[in-house]
Each structure stands twice: as structure tokens, then as C-alpha cells.
Amino acid sequence: MAERVTLTLPGMYADHHVQRVRELLSKVSGVGDVYASSMTMQVEVEFDPSLTTPEAIRSAVARGGYSEGPVQAAASDILTQRSSWFRASLRMTSPNAVDKAQSGDFRKY
Known part of the structure; x- marks a missing residue:
């Protein structure tokens, strides 16, 4: 009976890495189906446990330069943390009335 192992590879971020x-x-030997996604940075491997082990699969990937690890947080995750960095960034969509009054005829918006 085939088993499955899922690896998270943060270095697999593009299609050429998937390939x-x-x-x-x-x-x-013993590896069957391989589903790899650069979007999720994960690879799911179906293998025959009588021919190989998850450790052998991990070491084969590591020899190729891909180490397992957590995927970095997406930008949207960071924005929802409400850190002071994002709260302090004021976005102006129209001229400030005080600036407009002080500039006089020099600068008309």
C-alpha cells in the first residue's frame, strides 16, 4: 500500500523549481506520484514504503538544495496584524486644507 509524505519547501517558489x-x-526508487505546487511551496509524494522512506525522500530533495522550513507570511497576513508601522502610515487622497491656505497663489491645487 502506498504512503504519502508532504514537504514544505520555501525555496520552491517558481515553476522551474517545481520541475x-x-x-x-x-x-x-519507490516514488510514485509527485504533486508539487510553487503557489503553496509544498510537494506531496506518494511512495512505496517497502522501497523507500520519507527520510530518503527528504535527503534527495536536500541534496538538490531545497531544505524544508516554514513559508514566510503573505503580505495580507502582515497587514492584518495591525502593527504600528501600518497604522502610522497616513494616506492622503486630497490636498490638506492648511497646506493649501498657506501656499496662497503660489500653488493652486
Whole structure:
């Protein structure tokens, strides 16, 4: 019976990385289906446990330069944290009335 292992690879962020990871895993005996996504930075590997182990799969990927680890937070996640950095950034969409009055005829908006 086939088993599955899922690896999170933050270095797999583009299609050429997906192709390389698939090539690395195709050389491991016992590996069946490989589903890799650069969007989620994850690879799901179906393998035969009598021929290979999850450790062998991880080491094959690591030899290719891809280490497991957490994926960095998306920008939208950071914005929802409401840090003072984002609260302090005031966005002006129209001229400030005080600036307009002080500039006089020099600058008409």
C-alpha cells in the first residue's frame, strides 16, 4: 500500500523549481506520484514504503538544495496584524486644507 509524505519547501517558489524537485524525486526508487505546487511551496509524494522512506525522500530533495522550513507570511497576513508601522502610515487622497491656505497663489491645487 502506498504512503504519502508532504514537504514544505520555501525555496520552491517558481515553476522551474517545481520541475527540478520533480526531477530529483523521480530518481528515488519507490516514488510514485509527485504533486508539487510553487503557489503553496509544498510537494506531496506518494511512495512505496517497502522501497523507500520519507527520510530518503527528504535527503534527495536536500541534496538538490531545497531544505524544508516554514513559508514566510503573505503580505495580507502582515497587514492584518495591525502593527504600528501600518497604522502610522497616513494616506492622503486630497490636498490638506492648511497646506493649501498657506501656499496662497503660489500653488493652486
